[in-house]
Amino acid sequence: MVGLSNKKVNVGMVGYKFMGKAHSHAYKDVGMFFDLDADVVMKAICGRDENGVKEAADKFGWESYETDWRKMIAREDIDFVDINAPSDAHKEIALAAIAAGKHVFCEKPLALSLADGREMLAAAEKAGVKHAVCFNYRFLPAVQLAKQIIDEGRLGEIHHYRATYLQDWLVDPNTPLAWRLKKEVAGSGAHGDINAHSIDLARFLIGEFDRVVGHNRTFVKERPLATHSSGLSGSGSATEKGEVSVDDATGFLADFKNGAMGMFIASRFAAGRKNHNTFEIHGSKGSIRWDLEKLNELEVYFREDEPNLAGFRRILATEPTHKYAGNWWPTGHIIGYEHAFVHIIYEFIQHMTTDSPFTPTFLDGVKCQEVLEAVDLSIERGAWVNVDEV
């Protein structure tokens, strides 16, 4: 494994569009706001289109660029590989990086399938490299506060977990057929893309899933072929169409191992909802709710409050006491979407250099994938499926 003893961590990153930009931003900011045990060096960025990747390298501040990830992985001056390519490329790149003894930070969902995810986890564990899957929402101060409240038992026994992840970028039937709408590239649609986040948050906050039952829809079955795409936007052909091979929406019910009941809905057809990632949790002693669109806030209700004062209180999680918040601005000066990436990358760099505890690893990626596949199986069978069965 390439040593980190020189107190430098040399990053090699694949992909330079939506997530490539979010991660580049995190590498630039992390050393400014957090005390790291090693300097982060933005060594090389990789993409297939030379003009595009060169422009990204210059704009985002990378020292060099490559057009073939194999070449980048083979470089001795790269310590860890950050994978921001679409999901069908995760496994091959991760396995090659692991074989070269590099640490790996991989975007979610970990893999196209549970079998692939398990192979990636086994390879990383065998090689003894550090590994992470980018479930970034865990790393927001308000979500960390939710976790603390639950872990301290302040909600008591958990009865209900309800999550939504709603977007509306596919309601327009002319939105082009980008890679996110092709099963062979994305694995699944709204399910693997955004239910994956809700599943991870639920596991992080209240624990493991026991069994699930779901249903899904593909509302628009054909779309214009994409001529260009980046993140959730793109342009399409005026004449040629192709088949949508993934779900536009997937909902499911769940039972958790701790006895809680769960409801989940992920949709890209929720008109008016742009990135409505929420959870609401009810316990025997109280409730909490959170919404990404107001990401610094956590609403909390405690049953023990005096009856005439009881009600949901809104906590602004921007005090120095709230995890990560004190590293940024004076109290009340809010943070945004991009900061979660800074926090997860901070934790992973510390993990690589000091062996500090870190989750979510590939194991969490696999656990998430188990729930995703159990839901798909339940849809196929029209019946509940035990997650342990997949």
Ligand SMILES: NC(=O)c1ccc[n+]([C@@H]2O[C@H](COP(=O)([O-])OP(=O)(O)OC[C@H]3O[C@@H](n4cnc5c(N)ncnc54)[C@H](O)[C@@H]3O)[C@@H](O)[C@H]2O)c1
């Ligand atoms: N954590 C999150 O919240 C979050 C948000 C969005 C996307 N994602 C995940 O990030 C990954 C990338 O999504 P995106 O929205 O950034 O996609 P995107 O389409 O915006 O960018 C994909 C990038 O990968 C590059 N690429 C594709 N195949 C490649 C290959 N073989 N070699 C080198 N580069 C290659 C493309 O050139 C492009 O730069 C996906 O797995 C997605 O699920 C995670």
